[in-house]
Amino acid sequence: MAHDHEARGYDDKKADYLKRLRRIEGQARGLQRMVEEDQYCIDILTQVSAMTKALQSVSLGLLDDHLSHCVVDAARAGGAESEAKIREASDAIARLVRS
Numbered sequence: 402m403a404h405d406h407e408a409r410g411y412d413d414k415k416a417d418y419l420k421r422l423r424r425i426e427g428q429a430r431g432l433q434r435m436v437e438e439d440q441y442c443i444d445i446l447t448q449v450s451a452m453t454k455a456l457q458s459v460s461l462g463l464l465d466d467h468l469s470h471c472v473v474d475a476a477r478a479g480g481a482e483s484e485a486k487i488r489e490a491s492d493a494i495a496r497l498v499r500s
Contacts, residue, residue, distance in 0.1 A: 410470025
């Protein structure tokens with residue numbers, strides 16, 4: 402998707418999101434190591450669950466930022482941009498619910 406380079410809703414939280422994503426990246430490497438080392442299935446599943454929750458937390462934070470910044474700004478502007486941003490947000494919510 403091509404989007405212009407305007408300020409993003411998460412700009413003020415970017416460092417926090419990057420820190421959290423780096424932690425998740427470390428969790429993924431840990432999971433790989435657990436499988437390589439033939440760790441117990443339930444222990445691996447517990448870590449998968451923790452990683453999934455961490456990703457969901459980032460997703461919900463980004464969604465909240467998008468709604469409170471991008472969608473609100475578009476709604477104020479009105480017209481086709483408003484409808485497009487609302488549809489985009491609805492589609493994102495649907496993807497999160499299905500995941």
